[in-house]
Amino acid sequence: MYQPPHFREDDLGTQHALIRAYPLGMLITSGNSGLLANPVPFHLDGEAAEKGVLRLHLARANSQWKDIRDGASVLAVFQGADSYVTPSWYQTKQETGKVVPTWNYAIVQARGPARIVEDAGWLLAQIEAITSQHENSRPMPWSVNDAPDDFISAQLKGIVGIEIEISAIEGKWKVSQNRPVGDREGVASGLDDMPGQNAMADLVRRYGASRLT
DSSP states (O other), X not given: OOOOGGGBOOOHHHHHHHHHHSOEEEEEEEETTEEEEEEEEXXXXXXXXXXXXXXEEEETTXXXXXXXXXXXXXXXXXXXXXXXXXGGGOHHHHHTXXXXXXXXXXXXXXXXXXXXXXXXXXXXXXXXXXXXHHHTTSSSOOOGGGSOHHHHHHHHTTEEEEEEEOSEEEEEEESSTTSOHHHXXXXXXXXXXXXXXXXXXXXXXXXXXXXXX
């Protein structure tokens, strides 16, 4: 991933937090079938290895798992908050007019050796972990145990597990750090007025102090 120094985010805790907040990642492989990409919900175990372990499952009918079994290279991409940035928000537009549109975003890419898992116990634990991650904050969380055992057993036969031990992880937070203070303030204020853009406005304010000059 192209990484200008002022956009790098190397803190592992921050990278992990994005993965947990945006767990629907893109599983990308390069193997016997060529390039394949599938959106998949991931569960991150941050304690299982130095950089963490990603666990997921695919439908058995999805041939991507066979490429992984045969040694395909694996990349997982997690897209966080993003937003179009109009030059109209920049103070510089009023001063010189020398501005262009851009796009702000936060993203994490993770790579590592992947293995296929078909053990029913592992698959059940993976399903329970990712379900709990998203259900526990609900007033009445649904549990895998709420479904009949024979139904769950049948469902497990239709999936294949994948475990990726993260060996390399990169974070890129492109959130206006390269702009002057007045421009960053304008971007944050502009985003405040846009529906659903509070997360990016917060990132622009938080990361502004780290801008390299």
